[in-house]
Amino acid sequence: MVFFNDVMRLAQVGEIGTEPGVYIGYVRVFGGNGQVKTLSIAAGDGTYGGTGNQLLSTGDAYNNAPNSSTLPMADTGGLQYHSNRAEYWSGIARFQTTNAIAQISVTFIKRSANTVPTNLYVHAQGDGGIRYLTSVEYAFQRLTLNEPNQFTFTDLTGQATSTVFTSNTITLTGSGFSGGTATVSGGSGAQYKLNSGSYQSPGSFTVTNGDTITLKNQSSSSGGVTTNVTLTVNGVVDIYSVTTASSGPPPGPPGGGGGPGGHIP
Numbered sequence: 001m002v003f004f005n006d007v008m009r010l011a012q013v014g015e016i017g018t019e020p021g022v023y024i025g026y027v028r029v030f031g032g033n034g035q036v037k038t039l040s041i042a043a044g045d046g047t048y049g050g051t052g053n054q055l056l057s058t059g060d061a062y063n064n065a066p067n068s069s070t071l072p073m074a075d076t077g078g079l080q081y082h083s084n085r086a087e088y089w090s091g092i093a094r095f096q097t098t099n100a101i102a103q104i105s106v107t108f109i110k111r112s113a114n115t116v117p118t119n120l121y122v123h124a125q126g127d128g129g130i131r132y133l134t135s136v137e138y139a140f141q142r143l144t145l146n147e148p149n150q151f152t153f154t155d156l157t158g159q160a161t162s163t164v165f166t167s168n169t170i171t172l173t174g175s176g177f178s179g180g181t182a183t184v185s186g187g188s189g190a191q192y193k194l195n196s197g198s199y200q201s202p203g204s205f206t207v208t209n210g211d212t213i214t215l216k217n218q219s220s221s222s223g224g225v226t227t228n229v230t231l232t233v234n235g236v237v238d239i240y241s242v243t244t245a246s247s248g249p250p251p252g253p254p255g256g257g258g259g260p261g262g263h264i265p
Contacts, residue, residue, distance in 0.1 A: 001133040003036050003126040013120040013136045016043060019175050020114065020149065024107050025140030029122065031092075031100030034131035039086040039095060039124035041104055044079030045112045046072060071123070076150075080118070081108035094127065098134050106140075111236075113149050114175065144176025148209075148233050153240035159219050160244065164189055167215040167240045172207055172233060179208035186229035189218020207233060215240045223247035 001011050016023060027041050072078030083104055087093045090102030110118050120138055151170040159165065172182075183204045184192040191199040193214045194207070207213075217229045217240050224246040230239045 022143040028103040028137040030134040031095030032132040032134040035094040035127035041083040042121040043081040046078040076112040148172040148174040155241045157243045180234040190229040191216040
């Protein structure tokens with residue numbers, strides 16, 4: 001694993017897992033040839049770089065200090081975990097030999113879909129030239145969360161005013177999802193349908209894995225306005241929004257002047 005002189009790199013170690021849940025693991029870093037410094041451990045489901053070097057941004061050096069916002073932390077996409085610099089958790093400021101070994105416990109939540117892998121990274125830089133780590137060992141186990149996979153309603157724009165629109169139907173699924181409480185909220189005209197039942201007014205109801213939900217949303221009576229209906233299931237949220245077409249400009253003044261020499265009476 002190579003690190004260039006004074007350039008922070010996010011080097012991918014390997015894949016941790018794809019299923020949503022709480023991941024608990026152990027990471028061990030072995031030093032190598034020369035000094036690798038400012039090292040930290042990161043895990044996330046984002047995509048970095050396109051050159052094989054796994055740079056956060058080509059040519060940029062990143063400050064990895066405490067309270068820095070330079071690493072892209074996010075609930076989904078970016079990083080879900082970052083250990084901070086090595087000297088804060090291992091007592092090693094520079095990994096100069098194979099005897100320089102750091103180990104750390106790692107815990108984070110993966111909320112993205114099971115089609116998106118979460119990977120393990122080392123974030124570090126070389127000192128005085130191209131430097132190497134010998135190896136990184138890691139092991140993780142996953143605890144399931146009673147949450148459905150992220151569901152998505154297709155939003156509408158440029159729609160007619162004062163009209164009721166029906167959403168696409170979503171299915172509640174997830175490897176750890178057994179069931180729970182769903183809540184629908186929204187304004188006038190908001191409704192929901194569970195499975196093949198009848199449409200109901202907003203409120204809370206019990207759901208289980210495999211249930212389907214469809215929403216209704218009434219558009220605004222004014223142009224260029226968005227109305228929302230929100231579905232929440234065990235902390236997972238999406239909004240079905242409908243935006244009306246913008247009102248056109250007011251008409252111009254009637255008529256016009258006469259021909260040459262004409263006048264307006």
